[in-house]
Amino acid sequence: MVIDLKKCIGCDSCTVSCRAENFTPAGVFxxxxxxxxxxxxxxxxxxxxxxxxMHCKNAPCVDACPTGATHKRDDGIVVVDYDKCMGCKYxxxxxxxxERYFNSQLGQYYPEKPLTAYEQFSKQLNGSKHHMIGVxxxxxxxxxxxxxxxxxxxxxxxxxxxxxxxxxxxxxxxxSQLIAMKHAxxxxxxxxTDPSVYYIPP
Amino acid sequence: xxxxxxxxxxxxxxxxxxxxxxLGEPTRFTKALSRPRTSxxxxxxxxxxxxxxxxxxxxxxxxxxxxxxxxxxxxxxxLEGLIVIFAFGTMVYTGLLLGASKPIPFWSMPTLPILxxxxxxxxxxxxxxxxxxxxxxxxxxxxxxxxxxxSRLVVVFIAIEIGVLVxxxxxxxxxETGEFSSNRLLSGELALQFWAGYxxxxxAIPAIADVAVSxxxxxxxxxxxxxxxxxxxxxxxxxxxxxxYAGAKAPVPAFGGLYIIPENM
Numbered sequence: 105m106v107i108d109l110k111k112c113i114g115c116d117s118c119t120v121s122c123r124a125e126n127f128t129p130a131g132v133f134x135x136x137x138x139x140x141x142x143x144x145x146x147x148x149x150x151x152x153x154x155x156x157x158m159h160c161k162n163a164p165c166v167d168a169c170p171t172g173a174t175h176k177r178d179d180g181i182v183v184v185d186y187d188k189c190m191g192c193k194y195x196x197x198x199x200x201x202x203e204r205y206f207n208s209q210l211g212q213y214y215p216e217k218p219l220t221a222y223e224q225f226s227k228q229l230n231g232s233k234h235h236m237i238g239v240x241x242x243x244x245x246x247x248x249x250x251x252x253x254x255x256x257x258x259x260x261x262x263x264x265x266x267x268x269x270x271x272x273x274x275x276x277x278x279x280s281q282l283i284a285m286k287h288a289x290x291x292x293x294x295x296x297t298d299p300s301v302y303y304i305p306p
Numbered sequence: 307x308x309x310x311x312x313x314x315x316x317x318x319x320x321x322x323x324x325x326x327x328x329l330g331e332p333t334r335f336t337k338a339l340s341r342p343r344t345s346x347x348x349x350x351x352x353x354x355x356x357x358x359x360x361x362x363x364x365x366x367x368x369x370x371x372x373x374x375x376x377x378x379x380x381x382x383x384x385l386e387g388l389i390v391i392f393a394f395g396t397m398v399y400t401g402l403l404l405g406a407s408k409p410i411p412f413w414s415m416p417t418l419p420i421l422x423x424x425x426x427x428x429x430x431x432x433x434x435x436x437x438x439x440x441x442x443x444x445x446x447x448x449x450x451x452x453x454x455x456x457s458r459l460v461v462v463f464i465a466i467e468i469g470v471l472v473x474x475x476x477x478x479x480x481x482e483t484g485e486f487s488s489n490r491l492l493s494g495e496l497a498l499q500f501w502a503g504y505x506x507x508x509x510a511i512p513a514i515a516d517v518a519v520s521x522x523x524x525x526x527x528x529x530x531x532x533x534x535x536x537x538x539x540x541x542x543x544x545x546x547x548x549x550x551y552a553g554a555k556a557p558v559p560a561f562g563g564l565y566i567i568p569e570n571m
Contacts, residue, residue, distance in 0.1 A: 164408070170337070201558060208330070
C-alpha cells in the first residue's frame with residue numbers, strides 16, 4: 105500500500121470504514137490517523153499520518169509468535185489465526201509500530217445499554233471479524249476483500265484517493281511505479297522490517 | 307541433591323503455572339511448543355519442559371522399581387549434567403526473550419541477559435545454601451564447610467550483579483527512550499520498588515548477611531542464611547518485575563514528527 109501524505113486530509117474516513125468493515129470492538133482501531141504539527145510559524149503545517157499494520161516482509165511478530173497464529177500469507181499479508189493465538193502478547197512487544205491489540209475484554213459502544221444491531225450482527229461473523237477475548241488482533245489489509253479481488257475498505261473509502269493498494273512484487277504495477285516516481289518511503293527502515301506500507305512525504 | 311530436587315521441581319512447576327495463568331487463552335498453552343526455530347517463548351517452553359522431565363527422571367531413580375538404576379553412575383551423571391544445562395538455559399532465556407524486543411531499548415541491551423543470568427545464579431546459590439542448612443539441621447549433622455564457600459560466592463555474584471546493573475542503566479541512557487525507562491527506576495514511579503525492594507532488600511541485606519555468616523555463632527548462621535535466601539529471591543523477583551514495567555517503546559519518527567506508541571501497544 106502507498107499512502108500519499110500530500111493528499112491525506114485527516115478526515116478519518118479510513119478509520120470509520122475500517123471499523124464498519126471489520127466490526128472492531130469499541131476502543132480497538134486497526135486504522136488510526138496520527139495528526140501532528142511540523143515547522144514553525146509562519147511556516148507550520150498539520151500532517152495527517154494514517155497508521156495501520158505495516159505487513160512487514162521481515163515481520164518480527166511472525167518470528168516471535170510461538171504458536172504460529174501470526175503468519176504471513178503467500179501474498180504477503182500478515183494475519184492472525186485467532187484459534188491458535190494463546191494471548192502471550194509477545195508479538196505486541198516486538199512490533200515497532202504499535203499496531204497490534206490484545207483483547208482483554210470486548211468493549212461495547214454503549215456499556216449501559218443492550219448491544220446495538222451492528223454489535224449483535226458481528227457476533228455471527230467468522231474469521232478475523234469474529235473478535236475474541238484473550239487473543240491479539242490487527243489490521244488484515246481486508247484479506248477477505250482482497251481474496252475477492254476488491255480493495256481494502258480504507259482504500260475504497262478514502263475521499264482524497266490518498267491510498268493505493270497493489271502488488272509490490274510487480275515492478276510494473278501502479279503501486280510500484282508510484283513508489284519509484286514519488287520517492288515513497290517506509291517508516292523506520294533502519295529496523296530492517298521492510299514494511300509493505302509506503303508513504304509519499306507531505 | 308534430593309532436597310534440591312524436592313524444592314526445585316515444585317518451584318519450576320509453580321513458575322510454569324504462573325506463566326500459563328498469564329496467557330490470554332491459558333488452555334492453549336501447549337501450542338507454545340510449535341515454533342522453537344524462531345520464537346523465544348517456544349524455546350523457553352521446551353527448556354522448561356526438558357528441565358522438568360530430566361529432574362523428574364533423576365528424582366524417579368529414588369523410587370522403586372527404578373532404584374536399581376542408581377547403580378549406574380554414568381546415568382546419574384548424565385541426568386545431572388542435563389539438569390545443569392537446562393537450568394542454565396532457564397536462567398538465560400528470559401533475558402534473551404525480552405532482548406528480542408528491539409523496539410524497547412531498555413530490554414534490547416545485551417547486558418540484560420547477563421544481568422538476569424547473574425541474578426539467577428546468585429539466587430540459586432542462596433537457595434542452595436538454604437537447602438544445605440535445612441538438610442543438615444534436619445539430619446542433625448554439622449553445618450558443612452561448603453556453606454561458607456557458598457556464602458562468599460554469593461557476595462561475589464552480588465558484586466558482579468551490581469556492576470552489570472550499573473552498566474545496563476548507563477547503556478540504556480544512551481537513547482531518549484532508554485533514559486526514560488531507567489529514570490522510571492531511579493527516580494520515577496518504580497523508584498521505591500527499585501531502591502528499597504531490589505537494591506536494599508534484594509542485594510545489600512543478603513550481601514551483608516552472607517559476609518557475616520562465617521563470623522557468627524551457629525544458631526545465628528542459620529538465621530542469616532534464611533534471611534539472605536528469602537530476601538535474595540524476593541529481590542530477584544522484583545528485578546524482573548521492574549525491568550518489565552520500566553520498558554517503553556521507542557517512538558516512530560515520521561516526517562518531522564514523532565509518533566509515541568501508547569503503553570499497551
